Amino acid sequence: MPTGREIFLAIAAIPVIYYLIALFSSWRYFAQPEITPDSSFTPPVSILKPIRGLDKDAYENLASFCHLDYPVYEILFCVDADDEAVLSVLAKLISNFPNCNIRVLHGSGRRATNDKVAKLARLAGDAAYEYVVISDSDVRVRPDYLRQVIAPLRNPKVGATTCIYVPTEVTTFTDRLQTVGMMSDFYAGVLVDWQLEGIKFALGPTIATTRERLSCFGGYAALENRPADDLLVGRLIAEQGLEVVLTRYAIETVCDYGSFRELLHKRLRWIVVMRHMRPWGHFGLVFTQGLPLALMSVALYPSKIIAALYLGGYLTLRMAMAWTIGIHGLGQRFLWKELPLIPVWDAVAFMMWLTSFGRNSIRWRGADYYIREGCLIPARVSQ
Numbered sequence: 001m002p003t004g005r006e007i008f009l010a011i012a013a014i015p016v017i018y019y020l021i022a023l024f025s026s027w028r029y030f031a032q033p034e035i036t037p038d039s040s041f042t043p044p045v046s047i048l049k050p051i052r053g054l055d056k057d058a059y060e061n062l063a064s065f066c067h068l069d070y071p072v073y074e075i076l077f078c079v080d081a082d083d084e085a086v087l088s089v090l091a092k093l094i095s096n097f098p099n100c101n102i103r104v105l106h107g108s109g110r111r112a113t114n115d116k117v118a119k120l121a122r123l124a125g126d127a128a129y130e131y132v133v134i135s136d137s138d139v140r141v142r143p144d145y146l147r148q149v150i151a152p153l154r155n156p157k158v159g160a161t162t163c164i165y166v167p168t169e170v171t172t173f174t175d176r177l178q179t180v181g182m183m184s185d186f187y188a189g190v191l192v193d194w195q196l197e198g199i200k201f202a203l204g205p206t207i208a209t210t211r212e213r214l215s216c217f218g219g220y221a222a223l224e225n226r227p228a229d230d231l232l233v234g235r236l237i238a239e240q241g242l243e244v245v246l247t248r249y250a251i252e253t254v255c256d257y258g259s260f261r262e263l264l265h266k267r268l269r270w271i272v273v274m275r276h277m278r279p280w281g282h283f284g285l286v287f288t289q290g291l292p293l294a295l296m297s298v299a300l301y302p303s304k305i306i307a308a309l310y311l312g313g314y315l316t317l318r319m320a321m322a323w324t325i326g327i328h329g330l331g332q333r334f335l336w337k338e339l340p341l342i343p344v345w346d347a348v349a350f351m352m353w354l355t356s357f358g359r360n361s362i363r364w365r366g367a368d369y370y371i372r373e374g375c376l377i378p379a380r381v382s383q
Helices: 004-012 014-031 058-067 084-096 115-126 145-154 173-196 211-215 229-238 260-277 279-288 290-300 304-329 333-356
Strands: 045-051 073-079 101-106 131-135 158-167 206-210 243-253 361-364 367-372 375-381
Touching: 004 014, 004 290, 014 173, 014 243, 014 279, 014 290, 014 304, 045 115, 045 145, 058 073, 058 084, 073 084, 073 115, 084 101, 101 115, 115 229, 131 145, 145 158, 145 206, 145 243, 158 173, 158 229, 173 260, 173 304, 173 333, 206 211, 206 229, 229 243, 260 279, 260 333, 260 361, 260 367, 279 333, 290 304, 290 333, 304 333
Parallel strands: 045 073, 045 131, 073 101, 158 243
Antiparallel strands: 131 206, 158 206, 361 367, 367 375
16 A cells, blocks of 8 residues: 555646646747638627726727727726826827727726626627727737737627737846746646636736627626626526637737736735635645645655755646746746746746635625625725
């Protein structure tokens, strides 16, 4: 019979299996040919942008949507009527791009816990066109953006498309840590899902779909009191028997973490939401935690062989994942010098994962919420 030592070391080696699957999935994903847009398929599109407050480089981000190489599209904003800073930027945008079809809606007209989703409910209802692209306000795009994200929707079996995103620039330690975590950890999980069961969620910075697909599950009005609307939109479209395509086309987002504390709050919010929405998948993350299991192996059974196999294997495979996704796949050459931050990120991610089991609330936009039966319940408003 296997000894306790053998059982523990076997369990501690499980992350290696996950890392190898992630490497295979990533290599296969980036080996795909990119979709060549069909010039004959360019349906009119409504770009929907709910906005609350100004992101870093807001004007430059929004202006990039006014340079799109696409025949007919509109940009539809929904913003609070008293948000003067945002309204000023939008007024400048309209003035500088008079030939771009831009409309501004004031307020959602709804009472909902999730203000962003309430705004999206109004935007989808007021959109002029059947094809819609939902895009966050911190996104910056290239002129071929619409052609790329709309192209897969020509196939009637495709219900939505979504995109991986990369930073416009990385300057602070927090930005560097967040970026290396996205490239080596978050996207690895996304691509493992893509390989094993297909994409059954969407990523918030870009979702392209149709109003009909949204209406089939009740539209954004059905999600206005729920967290993780992007994940839910993809899931509910996939449940219609349709494919959600993760395109090879990458977009840009602007890093906006003012501090390491902000990064921790966002990471903790995200992982607490995932614990409620995908409880078994969340618990299963224990088998992806290579760093703590490798350190425990060396601490319990110190030897050069254990250190080489577990710590050395962990570092080699994690750096290989970051290289395959971030450098080879997404062309982020600067990531070479950030590779030493991978163990730092993994330590932070592990602590956040542990902390999530003791949290029943999240903080979002200055307010605390409980998550009960998949819905956001306000706890208190911060002073």
